[in-house]
Amino acid sequence: MNKKILGACLLAFSPLWAHAATFDKFVPADSKIGFTYSQMGVSLDGEFKKFDGTLSFDPANAEAAKVTLSVPLSDIDTGSAEGNDEVANKDWFNTAAHPAASFESTAVTVDGDGYKVEGNLTIKGVSKAISFPATFVENGNTGTFEGKFVVQRGDFNVGEGAWSTFDIVANDVNVNFSIVAAQ
Template identity: 30%
Template sequence: MKKHLIAAVIGATFMLPVAVNAADYVIDTQGAHASIQFSVSHLGYSFVVGRFNEFSGDFSFDADKVADAKVNVKINTNSVDSNHAERDKHLRSADFLNTSKFPEASFSSTSIVDKGNNQFVINGDFTLNGVTKPLSIDAVAIGEGKDPWGGYRAGFSGKTTFAMKDFGVKMDLGPASANVELALVVEGVKQ
């Protein structure tokens, strides 16, 4: 379960814009146009899925200088939501996210690799449960353009997987549940 949360945090990081000119964007969490979701196998029989309800972030992107792009995301780990109150309480405990000691997870990009066809690999440092390790997110540019309110938006999706033990998660639910998959959808508003 903690892996799912971590994955969700990582997912927020793929918010990489595909604007033609260099631009700075703020992730649109106010309008709920972004999400960080996680999925973890439950003992190999099904999956526990959930999300982080509170996160924030920004990104900068220039399609002519992809290597200069930046992504930063902060996640409130207390906002973990698996649609089950008792499980969420356990996820917040020292067995998983240890939110009383580490109330925030974060992702900061270190490099962006353009794979062509609107696909990117976002490399960065992911911090969860007080542990910082490198993490790569496979991202796709969904689209960009003007919105009905006079603004400009860019949207991306991304996925990554990581091992819970790599981030100090104490609970061991067996090999089928060792990894967390994070899925991110990010829509940014140009500043």
């Protein structure tokens, strides 16, 4: 009789176990990493066309989440071919020496209806700890992470020489993302 009760309990709770899912595959084609910056007082938008990385996110155990991202800087779209060429040079991203920017999470905590993500952002060989809010919306076998944060380009030596002052190109770069992941 005890085996029947145990079996019934296991069967009754199996839908709860089946629901627990780990999102561990990025869907870059449905994702976007964009940015907004100000040049000579005019707000301009751009985006990074590609990214790669690793992900392990279980909504039921968010604090165990891990993410790494690598963003090839040569795949930037500043809105113009001239701008794309300019930011690849030594004064800006120096893509010959530093082909990618990267992010690696160090902690994820539940924060209200969303999450607080902490980690290290590396650009041009300079790493800085950052923290930002993010949300996650599950939709069947996929889910979307959204968030935004501000990067001060001067902290990463993006814009050296004549570009190191912030009178032409502002120091603040607003990064926004909508990253789709699958189970």
